[in-house]
Amino acid sequence: MTSVASEPQLAFRDSLVAAGILTLCKVDGIYGRGTAFVAAFEAVDRFVTEAGHADQPEIYRFPAVVPREYLVRTDYLRSFPNLVGSIHGFDGGDAEHAALLRQASDGEDWVHFAPSELVLLPAACYPIYPMATGELPKGGRLFDVLGTCFRREPSDDPARMQAFHMHEFVHLGTPESSLAFRDDWLARSHEMLADLGLQVAANIANDPFFGRAGSMLAASQRENALKYELLAPVSSQDQPTALASCNYHLDHLTVPFEISCAADGPAHSACVGFGIERIVLALFAEHGLKPDRWPRDLRKRLWQ
Amino acid sequence: MTSVASEPQLAFRDSLVAAGILTLCKVDGIYGRGTAFVAAFEAVDRFVTEAGHADQPEIYRFPAVVPREYLVRTDYLRSFPNLVGSIHGFDGGDAEHAALLRQASDGEDWVHFAPSELVLLPAACYPIYPMATGELPKGGRLFDVLGTCFRREPSDDPARMQAFHMHEFVHLGTPESSLAFRDDWLARSHEMLADLGLQVAANIANDPFFGRAGSMLAASQRENALKYELLAPVSSQDQPTALASCNYHLDHLTVPFEISCAADGPAHSACVGFGIERIVLALFAEHGLKPDRWPRDLRKRLWQ
Numbered sequence: 001m002t003s004v005a006s007e008p009q010l011a012f013r014d015s016l017v018a019a020g021i022l023t024l025c026k027v028d029g030i031y032g033r034g035t036a037f038v039a040a041f042e043a044v045d046r047f048v049t050e051a052g053h054a055d056q057p058e059i060y061r062f063p064a065v066v067p068r069e070y071l072v073r074t075d076y077l078r079s080f081p082n083l084v085g086s087i088h089g090f091d092g093g094d095a096e097h098a099a100l101l102r103q104a105s106d107g108e109d110w111v112h113f114a115p116s117e118l119v120l121l122p123a124a125c126y127p128i129y130p131m132a133t134g135e136l137p138k139g140g141r142l143f144d145v146l147g148t149c150f151r152r153e154p155s156d157d158p159a160r161m162q163a164f165h166m167h168e169f170v171h172l173g174t175p176e177s178s179l180a181f182r183d184d185w186l187a188r189s190h191e192m193l194a195d196l197g198l199q200v201a202a203n204i205a206n207d208p209f210f211g212r213a214g215s216m217l218a219a220s221q222r223e224n225a226l227k228y229e230l231l232a233p234v235s236s237q238d239q240p241t242a243l244a245s246c247n248y249h250l251d252h253l254t255v256p257f258e259i260s261c262a263a264d265g266p267a268h269s270a271c272v273g274f275g276i277e278r279i280v281l282a283l284f285a286e287h288g289l290k291p292d293r294w295p296r297d298l299r300k301r302l303w304q
Numbered sequence: 305m306t307s308v309a310s311e312p313q314l315a316f317r318d319s320l321v322a323a324g325i326l327t328l329c330k331v332d333g334i335y336g337r338g339t340a341f342v343a344a345f346e347a348v349d350r351f352v353t354e355a356g357h358a359d360q361p362e363i364y365r366f367p368a369v370v371p372r373e374y375l376v377r378t379d380y381l382r383s384f385p386n387l388v389g390s391i392h393g394f395d396g397g398d399a400e401h402a403a404l405l406r407q408a409s410d411g412e413d414w415v416h417f418a419p420s421e422l423v424l425l426p427a428a429c430y431p432i433y434p435m436a437t438g439e440l441p442k443g444g445r446l447f448d449v450l451g452t453c454f455r456r457e458p459s460d461d462p463a464r465m466q467a468f469h470m471h472e473f474v475h476l477g478t479p480e481s482s483l484a485f486r487d488d489w490l491a492r493s494h495e496m497l498a499d500l501g502l503q504v505a506a507n508i509a510n511d512p513f514f515g516r517a518g519s520m521l522a523a524s525q526r527e528n529a530l531k532y533e534l535l536a537p538v539s540s541q542d543q544p545t546a547l548a549s550c551n552y553h554l555d556h557l558t559v560p561f562e563i564s565c566a567a568d569g570p571a572h573s574a575c576v577g578f579g580i581e582r583i584v585l586a587l588f589a590e591h592g593l594k595p596d597r598w599p600r601d602l603r604k605r606l607w608q
Binding site for chain 1: 456
């Protein structure tokens, strides 16, 4: 299952663990974050919040779990079934409990668990759309969301975590305003990451759509230049990592939730998403494992 | 499944939703948090962090998901199977995917999902113990952890969320130092909550152990006064809510992970846990739904 990391990726992971910045557990892609990581995480998250502050977004935070129905309506289950984390709950009594404990103590699969109505949140913006059903105000709406996200893709590359945080700004509006928002944030996010001293490049990209139909969806996404990623070296110079992405969704996430523009028919949407753990790791990769030795300008930007 | 809230609890929930402080989704106990909630949440979390800062804890943050093995070794699966969220993943190809989409679009249970090695984190401190295996330094160890927690107990009382955050300080040391830590924090947390203008009372309590054996475990926990809760009115004056708890674990969480004290044999542990959402809700209940009208002293304590 676990995708195998390259040698530089493993070396970077080992150096982070040796420095107490990350801790390992027995599942790949799940890490504890030590004191230095936490301090940098909070600073980067604040840096992102402040970059969007002047636009006066509506601020929302959502749990790590959402109704599974959202993944059906957003087509996530169609596009990325392999990445989903579905939450199951115990539905037995005393006798089933005894059977469960026997299985578990032998390291076997747990029995008497049935699907609940909940799944893990895979992207920060999904809970926004069901909330926005109806007619948008003139000028659309703008949201600031920080998501506790999960994607089931075990890897021992520390830049590909299963559990991570994504900070997004999301615009709902007309096709024109959505595309303009995406392009504006492509420039702004590039400048932000450069301001952190990172070597950033923007590239057209596609999502990792599942199965036979997936390759066509990926090709169409690239042809229409719907997704750009901002990449920088994290755990490898040769294989840079996407630190942020700027996405134009067309009406893909607004039509299913019946979000519309006053006179102009269905709404469109766009978002910029910052991978907070990845940006933190990029800082450690670029500036070294000791934040007290990071460039004075950078420290000032993050901590003053 | 959903436990039914009393009339004052529902009225409080409705007032929070009407004020845009919380948003509902189709699953009970899962809420979005609006701008005012987020600002109070961040302030309360900072208030808790600062209360423990002088003791120089080791700061760690962990994901919302942990290896399921932790729930076996900590006896959580024995004590609270009904509260567990187990993560299952899709294990099919194109044909199974087509069947899954048919089921899902009909609102049926999802098929071809199998247990992963992960479960949702039910309490902030659990990932600490596997990290601390071995001999403790003299004086023990002290941790600051903020957990993104889940317990499967749907309720429409807003003070009982399925997904919530718990900020804990955890001590590992001798029996004497663990008990002293618990008692020290019982006094400190009482004072902290009173400083927020809340009407707090301390009570001996027990965890909601499952099944026939559970009532004996609960009685023994109360007899030995292992758990204290700090309660205050949140969504009901008659049924106050636990905002924090102070727990002495004996060797229950240290022996399974082979944590020991130098000359003194097995280690013991204790923790204080603050329910951040519950404290925020208690502030709204006590001081009103408009934070800009909260008492000047309180605003100063939270935001300066």
